[in-house]
Amino acid sequence: MDKYWTQLNHVVNTAMAFKSRALMSLLTGExxxxxxxxxxxxxxxxxxxxTGHFTGDECLSGDSPVQGSECCSVAEAMYSYEILLAVSGNPFWGDLLEKEAFNCLPATTTPDMWAHQYVQMTNxxxxxxxxxxxxxxxxNGGEAHMFGLEPNFGCCTANFNQAWPKFALSAVALSADGLAVMSPVPVSVRIEKEGTAVSLQVISGYPFRDEAVIEITAERPVEMELLVRIPGFAQGALVDGEKAEPGSFYRIYRKWEGSTRVKVSFSFVPVLTDRPNDMKALVRGPLVFSLPITETCRKLEYVKDGVERKAPYCDYELTPASDWNYGFCTETFEVRGNEIGEFPFAVDNPPLQIKTEMVKIPWQENGGVCAPLPQERRALSQPEEKLLQPYGCTNLRMTEMPLVSR
Incomplete structure (x- = not known):
């Protein structure tokens, strides 16, 4: 890949551009x-x-799993998808928004958000x-993928902080005649409908749990609609026991009085999805799963430009302390749910894991970067039981791997 920089395919500009015509459509009618x-x-x-995102370190960079993607591009892509979902009403943009929010965003920051990467790598x-x-x-330079206060360049330090608040603001929206739950994450809102105070609360552990309860409370009887976005990556869904079509908005129109609970449940199945060069990635619902690599962490405390970089606002060097050269060897997967802790995207205690068997394969690395593809697709070991965890619950990881014979 040639090393170049241009505004035309800069990854952050690309992420911002997605919403441009949606905003123009409010004036043009297109x-x-x-x-x-x-x-x-x-x-x-x-x-x-x-993850459904695109590479860019700095500019669009191909589909190799060791090409990075800038943290700012994740924040800006999320904002574009929020605008597109609101303006177009197309649930497709809600699917992409959730993939960004539950995979790329948490992966590029530490769980406490004191440190982030300028670019994240799939592998x-x-x-x-x-x-x-x-x-x-x-x-980008050789420090761009390190975690720290402002690795490589300071823009992401200021920019990534907008992503979660804007996502929370977009989780519920006003519809033409009521409220629309855009994403079934824990959230609450309060509005006035025809002079009546109406509150909506979503009680859920989504995306780590497959169901949610939407509680609507009206001070006085009021008629309005409730729209619930059904993710397109669900194999099936139920809203109050009725089948709902994935990739659509399910509509309930009724008179709401007192407190009413609407139960929503999804069916998600772990599947190996195809990636370029006959590689695979494990996906379940909105979550991509990775093989976590045990890490050794070294704090890098120093002074730069007169500012003392001291923990927790220092830099961190992470090196592997476990083997990473594995491939899938089965399409049998067992889902395990764990407690959702104070930091949902915790690396050490992920709320969801998938057990499967994997085998070691020949795979080279150079200077701390694995080769884009393994040398060979043959097993070097007997199958080993492994626990994969959400991409967003990892620092070091392998995500795109081949499916090889045992």
């Missing part, structure tokens, strides 16, 4: 998301990541300084 759908398909045709076996002649990134 299709709210026709431009964005076409643009997304073109970008993903050559620069896709297993990330080490986060330490890379020698200049071994850097895989398009136009």
């Amino acid at each position: 299709s709210a998301d026709g431009f964005a759908r076409e643009m997304y398909e073109k970008v993903m045709r050559y620069n896709s990541m297993a 990330q076996i080490c986060c330490s300084r890379i020698a200049p002649d071994q850097v895989p990134f398009n136009s």
Whole structure:
């Protein structure tokens, strides 16, 4: 990949551009998301990541799992998808928004958000300084994937903080005649409908749990609609026991009085999805799963530009303390639910895991970066039981791996 930089395919500009015609459509009357759908398909045709995001370190960088994607691009893509979902009403953008929010965003920050990466890698076996002649990134330096206060450049330090608040604000929206639950995450809102105070609360552990309860409380009887977005990646869904179509909004129109609970449940199945070069990624619902790599963490405390970088606002070097050169060897998966703790995207205590068997395979690394593809697709060991966890619950990980014979 040539190392270059241009505004035309800078990854953050690309992420921002998705919403441009949706906003213009409010004035022109054009299709709210026709431009964005076409643009997304073109970008993903050559620069896709297993998470549904796109590479860019700095500019669009191909589909290798060791190409990075900038933290700012995640925050801006989320904002674009929020606008597209609100303006077009197309549930497709809600699917992409959740993939960003539950995979890319938590992966690029530590659970306490004191540190972040400038670029994240799909297959990330080490986060330490890379020698200049071994850097895989398009136009970033060898520290861009390290966790810290402002690795590589300070823009993401200021920008990533907008992503969660804007996502929370977009989780419920006003519809034409009521309220729309855009994402069944824990959230609450209060509105006035025809002079009546109405509150809505979503009680859920989504995306780590497959159901939610929507509680609506009206001070006086009021008629209105409730729209519930049903994710397109669900194999099935029920709303109050009635079947709901994945990739749509389920509508309830009724008179609401007192407190009413609406139960929503989804069916998610772990599947190996295809990636370029005959690689695979494990996906269940909105979550991508990775093989976590045990890490050794070293704090890097120093003074730069007159500012003392001291923990927790220092830099961190993460090196692997477990083997990472594995491939899938079965399509049998067992889902395990764990307690959801104070930090839902915890690395050490993930709320969800998937047990499967994997085998070691020949796979080279150079300077802390694994080769984009393994040397061979043959087993070096007997199958080993492994626990995969959500991509967003990892620092070091392997995500795109081949399916090999035992």
